[in-house]
Amino acid sequence: MSAGTARVGAVIRKELAEFRRNRLIIGTAAVLPVIFLIGPTAEILTLKASAPSAALDKRVDYALFLPLIVSVLVPAVLSASSVVGEREQGTLEPVLTTPVGRAELLIGKAAAVFMPAVLLGYLIFGVFVAITQLAAGAPVAAAVRHAPQLPAALVFIPLLAAWAIWAGLAISTRVSDTRVAQQLSVLGSLPPVALAALMSFRVISPTFGLTAALTGGLLTVDSAACLAVARLFDRERLITGTSPSARTGKET
Amino acid sequence: MPAVSAAVEVCHLTKVFGGRTAVSDVSFSVAAGEVFGFLGPNGAGKTTTVRILGTLIAPTSGSATVAGIPVGSGGAAEIRRRIAVMPESPGLYQRLTVTENLEYFARLYGLPRRPERIAEALAAVGLADRAHDLTGRLSKGLRQRTALARSLLNDPAVLFLDEPTAGLDPVAAAGVHGLIAGLRDRGVTVFLTTHRLEEAERLCDRVAIMSTRLRTIGRPDDLRRELFTTSLEVTVAAALPKPDRVFGGLAAVQEWKAVGPAGYVLTVSDVGRAAPAVTRALVAAGADVLSIARSRHTLEDVYLELVGADGGRSR
Numbered sequence: 357m358s359a360g361t362a363r364v365g366a367v368i369r370k371e372l373a374e375f376r377r378n379r380l381i382i383g384t385a386a387v388l389p390v391i392f393l394i395g396p397t398a399e400i401l402t403l404k405a406s407a408p409s410a411a412l413d414k415r416v417d418y419a420l421f422l423p424l425i426v427s428v429l430v431p432a433v434l435s436a437s438s439v440v441g442e443r444e445q446g447t448l449e450p451v452l453t454t455p456v457g458r459a460e461l462l463i464g465k466a467a468a469v470f471m472p473a474v475l476l477g478y479l480i481f482g483v484f485v486a487i488t489q490l491a492a493g494a495p496v497a498a499a500v501r502h503a504p505q506l507p508a509a510l511v512f513i514p515l516l517a518a519w520a521i522w523a524g525l526a527i528s529t530r531v532s533d534t535r536v537a538q539q540l541s542v543l544g545s546l547p548p549v550a551l552a553a554l555m556s557f558r559v560i561s562p563t564f565g566l567t568a569a570l571t572g573g574l575l576t577v578d579s580a581a582c583l584a585v586a587r588l589f590d591r592e593r594l595i596t597g598t599s600p601s602a603r604t605g606k607e608t
Numbered sequence: 609m610p611a612v613s614a615a616v617e618v619c620h621l622t623k624v625f626g627g628r629t630a631v632s633d634v635s636f637s638v639a640a641g642e643v644f645g646f647l648g649p650n651g652a653g654k655t656t657t658v659r660i661l662g663t664l665i666a667p668t669s670g671s672a673t674v675a676g677i678p679v680g681s682g683g684a685a686e687i688r689r690r691i692a693v694m695p696e697s698p699g700l701y702q703r704l705t706v707t708e709n710l711e712y713f714a715r716l717y718g719l720p721r722r723p724e725r726i727a728e729a730l731a732a733v734g735l736a737d738r739a740h741d742l743t744g745r746l747s748k749g750l751r752q753r754t755a756l757a758r759s760l761l762n763d764p765a766v767l768f769l770d771e772p773t774a775g776l777d778p779v780a781a782a783g784v785h786g787l788i789a790g791l792r793d794r795g796v797t798v799f800l801t802t803h804r805l806e807e808a809e810r811l812c813d814r815v816a817i818m819s820t821r822l823r824t825i826g827r828p829d830d831l832r833r834e835l836f837t838t839s840l841e842v843t844v845a846a847a848l849p850k851p852d853r854v855f856g857g858l859a860a861v862q863e864w865k866a867v868g869p870a871g872y873v874l875t876v877s878d879v880g881r882a883a884p885a886v887t888r889a890l891v892a893a894g895a896d897v898l899s900i901a902r903s904r905h906t907l908e909d910v911y912l913e914l915v916g917a918d919g920g921r922s923r
């Protein structure tokens with residue numbers, strides 16, 4: 357394992373350990389997924405088998421869209437606090453005096469949010485699909501099983517989560533207040549969600565081409581975001597709150 | 609101290625934040641193995657200097673080398689590998705245990721034999737029995753010690769300590785002093801930023817006094833000699849009726865002044881010659897001598913002379 361990979365691993369381990377120990381983070385992060393699981397599931401289960409197919413499709417669209425929001429909001433909030441939160445607690449400065457590179461630190465922080473966020477997203481979908489297949493009437497279960505959003509969600513959950521994480525990290529490196537970072541991060545995560553909503557509710561026809569283009573776009577943005585956020589990550593600004601007036605040498 | 613091999617070299621270092629100059633044209637060097645005190649009032653530029661040397665911020669102008677590597681030449685990561693910085697705030701993850709905090713940093717430094725290194729660092733600061741305590745539950749003194757243990761992990765060539773005893777009670781501060789003295793004995797170069805002048809006087813081989821600019825630098829004894837004349841403090845049982853007759857005729861005494869009801873401070877050129885002469889003169893004058901002692905100027909006197917007088921105008 358290279359030194360850089362080991363440092364990324366160290367950051368991930370530390371972040372996950374902190375999440376695990378903070379019951380408030382786990383509790384508040386769990387509220388939204390639970391609500392977004394219980395609500396749509398209850399609605400689907402109360403649908404009568406004789407319901408018109410248009411009404412059935414509408415409920416399924418709605419039920420399959422809500423978990424996508426979870427995949428955005430939870431990582432947006434968690435990543436927004438990851439840099440500015442350390443700055444507020446005074447833990448950032450000691451870390452920045454170690455050989456850890458800014459990309460290593462950011463990738464570690466991003467991965468530590470990405471893994472639980474994506475797992476959570478898949479878990480909600482999995483539980484929702486399982487319940488509907490076991491407990492809903494045959495037509496309802498079939499409508500869920502054959503919904504085009506289901507395979508799309510498998511692709512979009514990690515891509516949307518990555519977008520939310522990089523947006524959150526970018527904001528977290530530039531603002532000085534955790535609350536502001538979280539609010540801006542949620543706002544910054546909305547554009548791709550809005551697009552996904554338009555497709556989920558079939559305002560825009562979710563053709564294969566459009567879905568593929570959106571997937572490609574998100575992939576490109578998510579890949580470029582790491583570099584962009586690393587450029588925003590300025591040790592001097594993070595430590596002193598001001599931009600350097602002059603530079604000598606290259607920051608790592 | 610002759611700088612055989614400089615651990616830190618600073619040359620005309622200047623840092624400007626917006627329109628405010630935090631550090632102005634500062635030059636000095638710190639020899640390897642030296643405990644170097646960096647003193648100055650709040651806002652004097654001490655922490656800014658440490659942050660520049662720790663590669664956290666870039667200088668506006670000037671240059672510096674740390675552990676032989678130029679600051680700002682792309683060698684920042686290498687400098688960080690060779691140094692440790694303990695900021696004023698311990699900066700510990702309060703939901704992690706002492707060991708977990710140290711483990712994280714040991715991994716960031718890419719250290720081999722992590723469990724052994726952590727155990728050694730904890731033993732060095734007397735925290736071996738608190739290894740599995742959450743740092744959030746430790747007292748402030750123990751948190752400082754944990755932060756110091758973290759600073760020892762990578763066996764740094766230069767250790768920057770920024771106000772390591774700030775906010776500590778005397779017992780906890782004494783513990784940290786003992787640790788710093790131990791580091792000096794191990795040959796670690798310590799760059800100690802502090803407000804506590806008695807701390808600097810006790811621990812440091814040399815001190816620099818900053819007030820945006822470098823006001824002075826040297827051994828505490830040399831600074832005292834440079835700034836203050838040698839003097840004797842004389843206390844007698846009753847005020848001398850004609851002190852000028854007693855002290856005025858002594859070649860070793862340059863001038864004198866009365867201090868209190870029956871005390872005198874004599875400016876002398878050579879204490880060894882003056883003290884016996886003064887004693888004989890007082891006895892001859894029929895005075896009952898209670899004490900004759902060399903005046904002892906502290907580092908605080910030096911500091912106040914240099915920094916207190918201008919009230920930080922240069923800042």
